[in-house]
Amino acid sequence: MQVSNSCVEEFEFGTQNFEDVLVVDSRITDELKPQEVGLSRTFRLENEEPQPEPGATVSIVDDQQNVYSFSETEAGNYVSDIAFRAMPDVSYQLQITTDGGESYTSKQVRLPQTTQIDDLYAEPIVNDDGEEGIGIFVDTFDPSGNADFYRYEYEETFQIIAPFWSNQDINVISRTPPVYEVVQREREERVCYKSEFSNRIILNETTGLNENNVERFMVNFVPTSDFKIRDRYSILVKQFVQSQEAYEFFELLKDFSDLESLLSQIQPGFVTGNLTSVNRPDDKVLGFFEVTSVSEKRIFINRRELFPRADRPAFPLNCTLTRIDNDNPQRIVDAVELRGLKLVQVGTNGVVLVFKSCSDCTVLGSNIRPDFWED
Known part of the structure; x- marks a missing residue:
């Protein structure tokens, strides 16, 4: 494939064409916070994970002679030593020197217009x-x-309610002879929460419109059958205003990739960003140093309010119940110890058990309620 705008050069797929190239994932925003830079290397298609680039010296320099130094917090992840924000009418440049002595720098980049x-x-x-x-x-x-140019990211957080939770549980005292007791559960295992981040590139532009309005732009779609909306659901949407150059970079990236990793799994040659090698200008570097303004909003959704007659989405795991008579304590003990079943109900004739995932929500999520959560 050949694209004529010089951002893309011809590239043939295949491990035989593999090139070891630095990958830069860097974005600073107008939020006052520690900013981050991610460094890794491209990897072969048969490999599963990118290789982090440790030991680099990373800094961002502005045209006011301010230098923001970064420290490596984990392999390949660099965080600014102080919190700072991108300011209007100030140019920023990313500077990187790898542990091997190779130096890279970005173009001077300014903060785009802020839009809420x-x-x-x-x-x-x-x-x-x-x-x-x-x-x-x-x-x-x-x-x-x-x-004119926008990119969106979102974080979904949804409630998980264990369908067969009980406030009681079975504590095995001995397997031989089989001895057990029914006890009260000591921790929250009925209601949990799970968060998932968007893993696709979501872009929108308003060029060519009479007014720069974003109207009814869909950032996400959740099917009524999706387990995420079985109970209460929340989504936090972040809107990034981009420069035209950044937008075109991510637009090409979107065209060539539908992978969870937005950069590292793309072979070099697809997209040229705004970073170059100081030592060897012809060397390739993959990524884009972006300065962007950000706005965010969160909403909460109850599926029943939008679809009052729709069936509740199915629980995603098998919740077959197991009934065992009281006169078979060995089977009860083995079911708990060997199969990991949890108590649902205690009756005069026996017990009802179920797989742990259907009785203990911590199998699927966290029992720590997020600070932002609203019931």
């Missing part, structure tokens, strides 16, 4: 594939008319 999310909302829709679900939409208005 006006509204984030959910509506019942049917998608292009005829699937019923919940569409998550964003509205944005830029009164300055200078924000």
Whole structure:
């Protein structure tokens, strides 16, 4: 494939064409926080994980002669020593020197226009594939008319309620002879929470429109059958205003990749960013140093409010119940000790047990309620 805009050169797939190239994942925002830079190496298609680039010297320098140094917190991950934010009308440049002595630098980059999310909302829709679900939409208005390019990320957090939770459990005292007792559960195992981050590139632009309005732009779709909306669901959407160069980089990246890792699993030659090698200008480096403004909003959704007549999504794991008579204590003890079953109910004639995943929500999520959570 050949693209004429010089951002992409011809590249043939295959491990035989593999090149060991530095991968840079770096974005600073107008949020006051420790900023991060990720460094790794490209890897062969048959390998599963990228190789981090440890031991580098990383800094960001602005045109006011301020130098922001970064320290390595874990292999390949570098965090600024102080919290800072990107400021308007200031240029920033990323500088990297690897442990092997290779130096890389970015172009000078400025903060784009800041634009806030006006509204984030959910509506019942049917998608292009005829699937019923919940569409998550964003509205944005830029009164300055200078924000044309947008990228979105989101974090989903959803509640997990164990369908066969009981406030009692079985504690095995001895397997031989079989002796057990029914006790009260000591920790929260009924209600848990799980968060998942978006793993795709979501872009939108308003060039060519009469006004720079983002209207009813869908950032996510959740089918009514999805376990995430079985109980309460929340989504945090972040909107990044991009430069045209950054937008075009991610647009090409999106065209060539549908992988969870947005950079490291793409072989070099696909996309040229705004980073170059100081020592050897012809050497390739993959990635883009981005300076961007960010706005975010969160909403909470109850599926029943949007689809009051729809069936509740199925629990994703097998929840077959096992009934054992009281006159077979060995079987009860073995079911708990060897199969990991949990107590659902104690009756006069026996007990009802179920797989742990259906009685203990911590198998699927965390029992720590997020600070932002609203019931």
